[in-house]
Amino acid sequence: MMAGSDDPVTGAACPCCLPRRGFMRGLAGLGAAALTAAPAAARAEPSPYGGLVIDCHGHYTTEPPAMLAWRKRQIDALNDPAQTPSPSDLKVGDDEVRESVRGRQLKLQAERGISLALFSPRAGGMGHHIGNARTSLDWSIVSNDMIHRVVTLNPKNFVGVCQLPQTPGVSPRNCTAELERCVKELGFVGCNVNPDPSGGFWTDPPLSDRFWYPLWEKMVELDVPGMVHVSASANRNFHATGAHYINGDTSAFMQFVTSDLFKDFPTLRLVIPHGGGAVPYHWGRYRGLAQDLKRPPLSELMRNVFFDTCVYHQPGIDLLMKVVPHENILFASEMVGAVNGIDPETGHAYDDTKRYVDAAALTDEDRARIFAGNTLKVYPRLAGRLAAAGLTP
């Protein structure tokens, strides 16, 4: 593909081919297989990008019924511990696991031109506020093992990201063994970190508190990033996907602005999903607050903090691209996730974020970074997973 860019006909002279020039060399040609399944009609504009597209934020929201039944049994047993199921009690056949992602995730990946997704358990399902530390650990093991099975059966389409066995009031040190198991034994490349295990009551310390340091230490040691992602809201003031999620993102960013967390952990990387919550829209406010508070400029913070592209309309994505450095933006769709419908204003799915990124005013290099390059940098273990799946050129 790079060869053509040196050709004056398919390169500089032709508007259709022009954007193909300058692909990040390591990415060129990746993801072509997935893209062949994408109907041309699924594009708002003829897409200039034919490389790898990594969705860094996918949740397993089509779990086999037996898995959800196991969780129900576990919760039902909270008042009768003798009935508590063990993780090994869950029996799901490979065909059922395959089938669970075939109809939605794989179909949508193919239709939309997404090569693969970093895949984690349903965020709203983590439910860290339910039961105790043992409840959370068992459910995390079940959830992470199921992600591992999806990944093992579909190694070209999914890479694992784990849920952590968090519990309100319990040290995040309690999560390090499960994180290590997921990374070292299951080949996962990151984790989701819930900044509010209480489920909407925010009873634990902020992410900058030393309470969290054992987890940050383990993440640094394993060289895996975390996505800061709350779970379900047990507080009826907060609709989960419409308020709690976005509030969690916004709150975490401001915790970073006001703390020295990344001075203590200069290689820690945290991804704030949902386009960074409210932050890009209020970028001037955050720049100004950092200045008023005599904190370093946001550019310094952005060595460690990244935003995804889960923003479900073109003007939102355009704002994100306009104000946030492009090296801090990671493509994602949260698919199959928060919003499932078709936008009557466009005729396309709200969460088809690839369409918005395709249409955004970006250089070829920046688009390639956002679709894949940045994610490969933020998740260094990902390159090895792609190689193992035969996804390197």
Add this chain to the structure above:
Amino acid sequence: MMAGSDDPVTGAACPCCLPRRGFMRGLAGLGAAALTAAPAAARAEPSPYGGLVIDCHGHYTTEPPAMLAWRKRQIDALNDPAQTPSPSDLKVGDDEVRESVRGRQLKLQAERGISLALFSPRAGGMGHHIGNARTSLDWSIVSNDMIHRVVTLNPKNFVGVCQLPQTPGVSPRNCTAELERCVKELGFVGCNVNPDPSGGFWTDPPLSDRFWYPLWEKMVELDVPGMVHVSASANRNFHATGAHYINGDTSAFMQFVTSDLFKDFPTLRLVIPHGGGAVPYHWGRYRGLAQDLKRPPLSELMRNVFFDTCVYHQPGIDLLMKVVPHENILFASEMVGAVNGIDPETGHAYDDTKRYVDAAALTDEDRARIFAGNTLKVYPRLAGRLAAAGLTP
């Protein structure tokens, strides 16, 4: 001023005068006195707008020291009620009240071309979580009376908006007498409603709950709107102006999306400050969620819900103008408020939001609506205050 717009020379033909055409007739000419004080250099672009500019969101953040000392005495007395000061103990001279707004608010109004501000007590100072219902009532009386004095001494620059004596766990019915006093006796035109009197723990029911109905009933009866505005955060997860404020806005909007509040109160009007929190940036998400949840389209909600322009950078304001109906946007700066510095990228104050609205792509009619017309509609008692202050043409 309207005469010139019919003149082909100063009207259609001249680019400088072109935007002067089509002013909302009732607004033209208002605010000219304040504008003459604005140095021409304070404009990003030659401003097309010479009419009334109402800042619907100003806080009294330069209180006389004696007022803050009164509050300190009140809080210090929480464990020794015999020492509790009474509202009448506060003594502040008129000169001190005049002086308190001269250096900042009046100076900035003049410099920026803001005609007047709807002025309410410092939001972070409301502190509804401190003490009990009596604490909150006394402090609200002190705070609202002081706003009344500022307004009385500067009737062309300020119109009162009150703090409510909210207390976590106490029915908002408890606020109706003070609201009525402020509106009927002090001439206030609106109130601030704290959706989380607990100060960051969100222990009261959502705004759609019947818990709040006595307050909504009184607001409808008095025909005054409310600005949904949290106070200080007592939860260290939430920086006040960087997280708690924005989260409060976002949460309130989603409470409205998921409820029938405005079916029960079709004439209730609520203003969500800080540009609507995260909502415009995630407008697609909210449109999609309303659709998924089988709720009415957002356009229906926007009969009762309004956003201000407290967004401190041009791209944010541009997004707001792009996605939110212009009749739902009310000019505001939150001045002197959340962010005090100069933006090094522009050389101007972050919170000089007039500059962003001046530069936004708007028709003359829409700009006039945003600067004044929408606010006059949302706050129907405001017209009478302007007339009383000699601010009608």
